Amino acid sequence: MAPPGEGRDAALLPEFPRGPLDTYRARASFSWKELALFAEGEDMLRFKKTIFSALENDPLFARSPGAHLSLEKYRELNFLRCKRIFEYDFLSVGDMFENPLKVSTLTQCLGMYDWSLAAKYLLHTLVFGSAVFSSGSERHFAYIQKIFSMEIFGCFALTELSHGSNAKAIRTTAHYNPATEEFIIHSPDFEAAKFWIGNMGKTATHAVVFAQLYVPGGQCHGLHPFIIQIRDPKTLLPMPGVMVGDIGKKLGLNGLDNGFAVFHKVRVPRQSLLNRMGDVTPEGTYVSPFKDARQRLGASLGSLSWGRVAIMGMAVANLKLAVSIAVRFSATRRQFGPTEDEEIPVLEYQTQQWRLLPYLAAAYALEHFSKSLFLDLVEFQRGLAAGDRSARQAELGREIHALASAGKSLASWTAQQGIQECREACGGHGYLAVNRLGVLRDDNDPNSTYEGDNNVLLQQTSNYLLGLLACRVQDGACFRSPLKSVDFLDSYPGILDQRFEVSSVADCVDSAVTLAAYKWLVCYLLRETHEKLNQEKRSGSDDFEARNNCQVFHGRPLALAFMELTVLQRFHEHVHRPCVPPSLRAVLGRLSALYALWSLNRHAALLYRGGYFSGEQAGRVLESAILTLCSQLKDDAVALVDVIAPPDFVLGSPIGRADGELYKNLWGAVLQDSKVLERASWWPEFSVNKPVTGSLKSKL
Structure with a gap:
């Protein structure tokens, strides 16, 4: 039997160009092609290839190194490109409402090329179109066809x-x-x-x-x-x-x-x-x-959930692009070494692994969550369209609202921090605009604000959890939700009695250990926030003031911890499914464990304060486990990036190209700028014989 990617799949997943990245690709513990097929599926991989090939072969989408378009020209070009996407007919009207994965995939592909293009297309079709479809009735459906024919915008x-x-x-x-x-x-x-x-x-x-x-x-x-x-x-x-x-x-x-x-x-x-x-x-x-x-x-306002879930996907795509650039750069950039005559790739340094690989793990975990929540939202919207007014449907809406609010916050902030870390990890070359990390940082930045400021959105999630606890206290109601994100809270009192008892790195790298720690953390923060809220009310604060005074050190970390737990829970279940190929289980398990431990480590102070951690050993084991997982994933990093990185044309970064020819590609990109070798247009001002006059002379 041919290995994954061979034979009929060779055109779908072609080999990468030979070059400096071959060493790391040869060390990988798994087949990147097998993981790509498992993660995406053959149909979606073919759909992505169709989109990327169309963009690369169309002169309208040609990238122009060094080109500096005016605002008006950029917007004109972006509109023409958006119009061309409709001409390619990647999606039908039926796909928009019946094939959500195609919608998500197209948005991701366009965004990886240029988020201005993706946002324009997304706002017109999914946000505007879905608002008309889900909030309107038959008398409005005539607009849907006009949306896809661009008779209206x-x-x-x-x-x-x-x-x-x-x-x-x-x-x-x-x-x-x-x-x-x-x-x-x-x-x-x-x-x-x-x-x-x-x-x-x-x-x-x-x-x-x-x-x-x-x-x-x-x-x-x-x-x-x-x-x-x-x-x-x-x-x-x-x-x-x-x-x-x-x-x-x-x-x-x-x-x-x-x-x-x-x-x-x-x-x-x-x-x-x-x-x-x-x-x-x-x-x-x-x-x-x-x-x-x-x-x-x-x-x-259901369309806001569409927007928030879409922003999650946008943020994850930006993180994937940044990590792809930084990991490939780190695998080919050589600096220092054990001897004066030997330089080693900077990816071999523990600090570089610690800086980058947790964000690689986060990209995988958050992508799985954003896709799964997108499908949950589709289920909810179909229920609304069918006239479902059941209690379960209402509860599903509340749960999705809570998850979309905090999920958008977590994803956009993780991408924001990750892109900056990737920029710095690429040194001075990361600051060069042609390598795209600056554009990614700027284009991702509004994701923390659009469709709701992140800190405000986190209040939606903490209020949802506090509301569930209030029902439990008043009515003895069970913690249950359609997506089961809160079901663990049914063991709320017992969970609070648990303690961290892991003493070895080997035990700690099982993400189930971190799941238990996160469940305790959410229960602890929920109890603390509930008690703080009641304390504020007893002291005379009204409901508004009491909730306002509970946000910074209570409601906010509660919402984030709950969201991190939910992402981790879904990813843990995903990578431990029976259908996961045996050859992929180890690497996916390490990604799950690294994302879990890295995220949990940022709550170490709370874990100690609440008594879940005690003594020096707990913190040391956590840190050692993170570094161990980084070391284990180091040789897989390039192959993991090969799975999530788009083609070079779309990635648009000389230092992140798949051939690994770092310096050759960067040198070529710099020389392509039409004015790179030209004398400055203001060269006469440089003349030493030209006197300094006017206000500048008086200052001197």
């Missing part, structure tokens, strides 16, 4: 200039007039302008706009989504009553046109209301399948 307009995270305080209004059967959409002042809206700056013709819905008599039924035309698709000129514009250059993602819109008594038909969660009759009577306004709002 969409955006999702929730955030305003003065409100973002506090969605309930959004101030745009929609007053219904039964005489004309119209809603009047109005921004009461400039602070109510829709702001930061992706695609709105230059290209969106339609927007899903959230506004406070008023019926005759002045009663407000809260925030509801409307589909509103903001530009003429033929001219891109604003519609009457709409002031729409671009907010300007950002720190990154400048191919995406983020914009603003102000509505001055814009009249739209009654049918513009996306009415799955609530509707208004022609006479002006409000009707809704939800009796609870909070449930209705949560369902209406």
Whole structure:
């Protein structure tokens, strides 16, 4: 039987070019092709290859080293590229709602090439399109086909200039007039302008706009989504009553046109209301399948969970790119050695392994979690579309909201820290723009803010856990959830009695040991946060003030620890499934254990403070186990990167190319800049005979 990747799969997973990375590839304990097939599946690998090949062979996507596009030109090019993606027809309308893995894969592929392109496509199709599909009814489905034919171009307009995270305080209004059967959409002042809206700056013709819905008599039924035309698709000129514009250059993602819109008594038909969660009759009577306004709002904002889960995928992709560049660089960059005549790759140094390999493990663990949560969200949305109003469906929504909120925070922060570590681990070459780490850092940075500030989102997760504990205390309810993320809390009192009893590195590298430690940590933080909250209330604080005073050292670490445990639990179960090929079990087990121990080690102070750790041995065993796993994974690192790295054309980093020709590739990239050898245009100013005049002379 041919090894994985041979024969019919040779074209799907071709061999890498021979070069300096061969030494590490030969040392790997597993076949990178076998792991790629196991992780992705043949169908998705072929789909990715189709996308990457199309981009590489299309002149519109050619990378131009040294090219410095103006903001206007970059946005024009990004729109043309987005338009071309639709022409390739990678996804059908059916795929968008029936094949979520294809949607996720396409987004990841486009993002690895350029996140401005991926974000533009994602906001138009998944965020705008899904909002119309999931919040609208049959009368709105005609928009779906227009989205994929690009007859219209969409955006999702929730955030305003003065409100973002506090969605309930959004101030745009929609007053219904039964005489004309119209809603009047109005921004009461400039602070109510829709702001930061992706695609709105230059290209969106339609927007899903959230506004406070008023019926005759002045009663407000809260925030509801409307589909509103903001530009003429033929001219891109604003519609009457709409002031729409671009907010300007950002720190990154400048191919995406983020914009603003102000509505001055814009009249739209009654049918513009996306009415799955609530509707208004022609006479002006409000009707809704939800009796609870909070449930209705949560369902209406379901698209935010789509956005948060998508951002998780974006952050993980950025981490994968950065780690791929840094590991390949470290395997070929030689500095110092045991003798003056021998230099060794910097990957051989323990410090370099400790800096990079935990982030490689994190990339694998977080990618598995983001994919699995994406599928959970698809299940939830299908339930909504089918009219499921069961208690399980409602609880599933709450659980996904909690996991998406903290998951987005954990993934974006891990990527942020990892990209910076990779940049520094590549030394001065990592600071060179052509090697892409700076662009990755800038483009990833807003992920910690978009769709909710991370620290605010963590409160959603800690509130979810505290709510479950309150039900347990008051009603004796069991800890149960559809995705089973909180089921371990049913053993809450017993878990708190446990202690860390591992005394050897060999025992510690089993990720089951770390799972037990994390369960204790979450229970401990949950108890401490609950007691702190009650203490605040007993001292006279109202509910708002009490919760506010419980965040920094209680609610925040509780949410993060719970999220890390959930990611670890899912990855641990994934790598220990019976279907995992025997040849892959060891390396996947080490990745799981390293991510677990590395994450847990950052909570060492809490583990000691709460009494789970005692004595010096616990901390020493933890540290020794991390370094042991780094050493064991060192020879597998290049092969692990080969599994997750895109083709060189997409990776776009001379120091991270698959051939490992570090210096040759970097030298060639530098010389490709059209002006690298040109004399400075201001060379006459350099003349020693030219006198210094004016204000500069007076300063000298």
